[in-house]
Amino acid sequence: MQVCRTVTDCRKRVSAYRQSGETVGLVPTMGFLHAGHMELVAAAKSRADRVVVTIFVNPTQFGDASDLDAYPRDEARDLAMLREAGVDLVLIPEVIEVYPNGDETIVETTRMANMLHGEVRPGHFRGVTTVVARLFNFVQPDFACFGEKDYQQLQVIKRMTQDLAFPIEIVGVPIVREADGLAMSSRNVRLSDEDRKAALVLSSALDTAEALTSPTVENLREAIASAIHSEPRATLRGLDIVAAETLDNISGPLTAPAAIMLSAEFGGVLLLDQRVITP
Ligand code: AMP
Numbered sequence: 523m524q525v526c527r528t529v530t531d532c533r534k535r536v537s538a539y540r541q542s543g544e545t546v547g548l549v550p551t552m553g554f555l556h557a558g559h560m561e562l563v564a565a566a567k568s569r570a571d572r573v574v575v576t577i578f579v580n581p582t583q584f585g586d587a588s589d590l591d592a593y594p595r596d597e598a599r600d601l602a603m604l605r606e607a608g609v610d611l612v613l614i615p616e617v618i619e620v621y622p623n624g625d626e627t628i629v630e631t632t633r634m635a636n637m638l639h640g641e642v643r644p645g646h647f648r649g650v651t652t653v654v655a656r657l658f659n660f661v662q663p664d665f666a667c668f669g670e671k672d673y674q675q676l677q678v679i680k681r682m683t684q685d686l687a688f689p690i691e692i693v694g695v696p697i698v699r700e701a702d703g704l705a706m707s708s709r710n711v712r713l714s715d716e717d718r719k720a721a722l723v724l725s726s727a728l729d730t731a732e733a734l735t736s737p738t739v740e741n742l743r744e745a746i747a748s749a750i751h752s753e754p755r756a757t758l759r760g761l762d763i764v765a766a767e768t769l770d771n772i773s774g775p776l777t778a779p780a781a782i783m784l785s786a787e788f789g790g791v792l793l794l795d796q797r798v799i800t801p
Contacts, residue, residue, distance in 0.1 A: 523604060524611045529620075529660045532613045536574065536661055539610075544571035548663035548690075550654060553577040554594040555603050558698040558706035562667040563607050565695045572610045574661050581617060582625050583649030594708055613660065620656055629655040629686070631678045634769055638762045638783060639674050639794075650675055651682045658688050665691035669698075671705050673783050673796040677769055697796070699725065705795050717788035720755035724784055724795040731782060732799060738775045739763045742782065742799070750786055759792060760785040766798050776801040 526532040547570030549562045566573045584590035635647035680692045703725035727749035731742045750758045766779035779800045
């Protein structure tokens with residue numbers, strides 16, 4: 523496995539793959555890898571000759587400097603996991619490599635970035651699309667894998683890729699969960715024991731909603747909100763039920779696939795979960 527710290531080095535190696543006629547899949551991450559990330563790696567490996575993983579904690583997508591500082595990191599462990607999984611190349615750039623002249627040039631999906639989770643995290647999706655566009659240009663893969671856990675992010679990236687005509691396929695990968703149902707996240711290690719137990723309310727609220735026999739946007743919302751409010755350690759941050767692809771507002775009985783995007787805070791740690799319900 524090759525480890526590159528510079529864009530120039532990464533490009534040189536990827537172009538060698540290309541010259542041999544090999545296809546390239548990209549998995550962008552912020553490191554501190556877990557089984558969820560490894561599922562993206564497995565999806566990429568099953569589709570491409572070569573898999574490139576990036577590890578970059580992107581400062582432009584964090585609103586809060588303390589959240590950025592608290593983001594967990596363990597490069598040695600990440601590299602061991604990626605080597606074990608048979609990854610070909612890992613790009614671990616410093617901030618100066620990715621933003622050599624700052625972030626004068628940004629990429630933003632104007633509507634989709636500022637709705638829903640974007641409304642409570644201003645600038646977050648603009649940071650994500652800005653860095654992903656740069657990573658796409660650095661690596662120029664045939665496809666890139668993203669988790670459905672970050673549902674709005676996946677839709678925003680699909681839209682950016684389409685609008686800017688990147689010749690890159692976006693592959694969505696289903697959520698990987700802990701045995702008890704909690705969606706895997708690098709942030710889970712920051713939960714206290716009590717909050718770790720309380721956080722199960724996210725997946726159980728979605729299970730309850732999914733079990734409704736005649737789902738409407740209103741009764742889904744009611745079922746989820748009351749489940750979250752029944753857990754005193756949880757503070758509901760976002761609950762959006764929207765058209766699965768466009769993220770448009772919907773109401774009344776479900777007539778097409780709807781995405782439920784849920785976020786809540788547990789002792790200062792923001793966790794996400796989501797479910798697509800098909801009527
Ligand atoms: P992150 O390192 O948190 O930026 O995540 C990198 C990629 O892994 C993103 O595309 C995430 O959606 C994806 N991911 C994170 N957690 C999971 C999970 N539990 N299941 C599937 N994909 C995930």
